[in-house]
Amino acid sequence: MSKNRQVVLTEGPILKALIALALPIMATSFLNTFYSITDMAWIGMLGSRAVAGVGVGGMYVWLSQGLSALAKMGGQVNVAQALGRGRRDEAGQYACSAVQLTVIFAVIFAAVCTLFTDELIALFHVGDAETVRYAVVYTRITCGLVIFSYLTFVLTGIYTAQGDSKTPLVANFLGLFVNVVLDPLLILGVGPFPRLEVVGAAIATVLAQFIVMTVLVLGVIRDGKKNVLSECYLFRPSEKKYYQGIFRIGVPTALQSTAYCAISMVLTRMVADFGPAAVAVQRVGGQVEALSWNTADGFAASINAFSAQNYGAGKMDRIRNGYWIAFRTIAAWGCLIMALFFIFPEPLSEIFFHEAEAIQISVSYFLIIGISEAFMSVELMTIGALSGLGRTRLCSIISIVFTGSRIPFAMALAITPLGLDGIWWAMSLTSVVKGIIFTIVFHRITHNGRS
Structure with missing residues (x-):
């Protein structure tokens, strides 16, 4: 990577390195959060059934x-660790293998969702025909073209x-711009554009993802041999050991992500028993909660790369110091979001809802979930740090067990x-517990010098 984009993670002041890498990632997360909130705000103008349908899809x-x-x-972990060891060719093989697997996974998932959309949506037992219609069309478009995301x-x-966290920032900014412009045009039908409602929201989302993907691919071409993907050929298989390395690190994370979603789907089905307004609140609340979630996730990506490269270089003291710097930063941000939810629950709710029932439910959601924001932020950041050390299996076990207890x-x-x-209390209190446990686990692992 060129010098003006690459951050050296294994040498120099830790705080400077973390901030230099984290700020663009956090800015990207803010863009994604702003995009999601904007999307929900426009869809909210169609009513709670449209919001619920998009939430289910x-x-x-x-x-x-x-x-x-x-x-x-x-x-990501294998590429960073290989770079930390000074093995750039190996890093390139891991990167190319990851892209090849991504294409295969996208094609399989898109085919399943396109062929069985009605059956998948029926699992939620929503009961409202209009909500189901919105969910079906949104799922077919966004899941059918999931390869871009x-x-x-x-x-x-x-x-x-x-x-390099600056190139993704530029790409996401362009994607956000496209989405913000297209949302009102396609959802509500402005000028010569037809009123497509939820279909318009799905099209705007997919087009924005396509723009982001295109910019990232062009970045690889621009960088040439400075990028580990410069010599990647999509249809040329890599050696078996690289795929095995990706599965070894990635499978626990995939299981954790899938289990978390499956658990949330069960909870959504429980929430659906309280009506479409409750489902809409859960969907919107999750988007607003992304103010802390996306920021923590962005910081997690930074500490993940930092930990992985320094682990490859054998610098455990640097990893420990970097973690606690990140801990203080992200905990403070989580507390700020918690205060926002406590002080302004009604104004936040009125941005997205215009029905009294939905506003009342939303206010309760923000007050209860707000308790967990700092703990959830620390949890996500710590998962990033532990994953950088290759401890994805441990993260998966802890996360699945305690998130599963929500049901x-x-x-x-x-x-x-x-x-x-x-239901909101079950979600909030389990997040508190996970934040505490992950912090203790990281301290014990790094204090004992194990990884």
Whole structure:
């Protein structure tokens, strides 16, 4: 990578290196958050049924990320560790293998979702015909063309592993611009554009993802041999050991991502028993919560690359110091979002909802979920650090066990006078527990010198 884009992660001041890599990633996360919130705000003008339909369809887009997470995490960690060891050719092989697997996964998932859309949406037992119609069309478009988001996700990970977070920032900015312009034009029908409603939202999303992917691919061409993907040939298989290396690191992350989504789908089905407004609140609340989630995830990507490269270079003290710097930063941000949810729950709700019932449900959501924001941020950042050390299996076990506990916990609380609020409490309190446990685990592993 050229000097003005690459951040040296294995030498020099730790804080400077982390900030230089993290700021563009965090800016990218903010762009993605802004995009999601803007999308929901425009869709919200169509009513809570449209929001609920997009929320249900979006669950399968989220579910699909388990496959892309396998290639992304497996590729990113192995590329960064290989670069830390000074083995650039090896890093290139891992990167190319990750891209090849991504294309295969995207084609398979798109085929399944396109052929069985009605059956997949029926699993939620939504009950409202209009909501189902919105969910079906949104799923067919976004999942059928999921290859664009898949490649964007994996290419971003490979850029980050090399210490370049600026190129993904530029790509996502252009994608956001396209989406912000197209959303009102295609959803509501402005000027010569037809009113496509949810179809328009799906088209705008897919086109934006295509733009981001294209910019990232052009970045590889621009960089030439300075990019580890410069000599990648899509239809030339890599050696078996590279695929095995990606699966070894990536499978636990994929299982964790898929399990988390599956658990959320079960919870969404429980929420659906309380009506379309409740489903809409869960969907919108998740998008607003992305103010902390996406930021923490962006910082997690930074500490992941930092930990992986320094692990490859054998610098454990540097990893420990970097983690605690990141911990203080992300915990402070989580507390800020928590304060936002506590102080302004009603104004936040009124941005997206115009029905009294939905606003009331949304206010309760923000007040309860707000308790967990700092803990959730620390959890995601710590998963990034541990994954950089190759401990994806441990992260998967902890995450699946405690996230899975939300289901019985929510079932028990939902039949009490808490009702729907009981489900929100189950989600919030388990996030608190996970944040504490992951912090303790990282301290013990790095304190004992194991990885």
